[in-house]
Amino acid sequence: MRNLANLRATRSRASQVVALVISAIVLLFVVMLLPAMAQSPHGVRFDMTVNIAALIAFGGIAAGGIAAWVTVRMRLAATELAVVDLKTKKAALEATIEVYAKRIEEVRAKSAHELSEFKLAVAKEYATNNAIGQIEERLIGAIDRLGDRLDNHFSSRAAPRAGGATRK
Numbered sequence: 001m002r003n004l005a006n007l008r009a010t011r012s013r014a015s016q017v018v019a020l021v022i023s024a025i026v027l028l029f030v031v032m033l034l035p036a037m038a039q040s041p042h043g044v045r046f047d048m049t050v051n052i053a054a055l056i057a058f059g060g061i062a063a064g065g066i067a068a069w070v071t072v073r074m075r076l077a078a079t080e081l082a083v084v085d086l087k088t089k090k091a092a093l094e095a096t097i098e099v100y101a102k103r104i105e106e107v108r109a110k111s112a113h114e115l116s117e118f119k120l121a122v123a124k125e126y127a128t129n130n131a132i133g134q135i136e137e138r139l140i141g142a143i144d145r146l147g148d149r150l151d152n153h154f155s156s157r158a159a160p161r162a163g164g165a166t167r168k
Contacts, residue, residue, distance in 0.1 A: 015071060017067045018064060018067040018068055018071060021060055021063050021064040021067055022064055024060050025057060025060040025061060025064060028053060028056055028057045028060060029057060
C-alpha cells in the first residue's frame with residue numbers, strides 16, 4: 001500500500017509539471033504572436049524562420065509530451081498494483097468462502113444424520129395407533145370387569161341385609 005501511495009504522490013507531481021509546461025507553451029505562443037500582430041496592420045503574419053522562441057516552444061511541446069507519457073505510465077503502474085492487490089484480496093476471500101462452505105456442509109450432514117437417528121428412534125420407541133387402540137380396549141375391558149366385581153361384591157352384601165335384621 002505504501003508503493004501505491006508513493007505512486008499517487010508522484011502522479012500528482014507529474015500532473016502539476018504537465019500543467020506548468022502547457023502554461024509555458026501558451027505564454028510562448030502569445031509572446032511569438034504579439035510582434036507579428038503589431039508589424040502587420042492587415043492581420044496576423046506568421047514568420048516561418050526558426051528562432052529561439054520557436055525552439056523553446058517546440059522544446060516545451062516535447063517536454064509536455066514526455067510528461068504526459070510519464071503520467072500515463074505511472075497511472076498504468078498504479079493500476080497494475082491495484083489489480084495485484086485486488087487479486088490477492090480475491091484469493092483470500094475465496095479461501096474464506098471455501099472454509100465456510102465446508103463448515104456449512106459439515107453442519108448440514110450432521111443435522112441430517114441426527115434427524116435420521118431421531119426418526120429411527122421414534123419408529124422404534126413410540127406407540128402406533130393400533131397399539132394404542134389395543135391398549136385402550138384392554139383397559140376398558142379391565143375396568144368393566146372391575147366394575148362387575150364391585151357390583152357383585154356390593155350386591156352380595158346387600159342381599160343378606162335385605163332379608164335379615166339390621167345391625168346396630
